[in-house]
Amino acid sequence: MTTASEQAPAAQSSAAPPPLLDRRRRNIVFATIVLGMLLAALDQTIVGTALPTIVSELGGAEHVSWVVTSYLLAETVATVLVGKFGDLFGRKLIFQISAIVFITGSFLCGL
Numbered sequence: 070m071t072t073a074s075e076q077a078p079a080a081q082s083s084a085a086p087p088p089l090l091d092r093r094r095r096n097i098v099f100a101t102i103v104l105g106m107l108l109a110a111l112d113q114t115i116v117g118t119a120l121p122t123i124v125s126e127l128g129g130a131e132h133v134s135w136v137v138t139s140y141l142l143a144e145t146v147a148t149v150l151v152g153k154f155g156d157l158f159g160r161k162l163i164f165q166i167s168a169i170v171f172i173t174g175s176f177l178c179g180l
Contacts, residue, residue, distance in 0.1 A: 108168060108172075112171070
């Protein structure tokens, strides 16, 4: 029977240290994450701004809950699908495609 102290050196020697990023790459990664979070915040702001118009076109304030529920349901389904696509095709590619689709869609909606 082996003890934990006998197994620990073997486990430590097989684990490689995580790769270190230089300052430039670390700043690029940080900026990319911040810009992604900015897009998410902009999305929430856009929905909040458009909500009164959407509700008035649906016929009254009693439809607010349906609009919010529909938005949350669509966002939840999209999150699951994008996560699966990220696992299949790579997170970087899916993040870039998602950002391009969001920016293009926002631009077209603003016309």
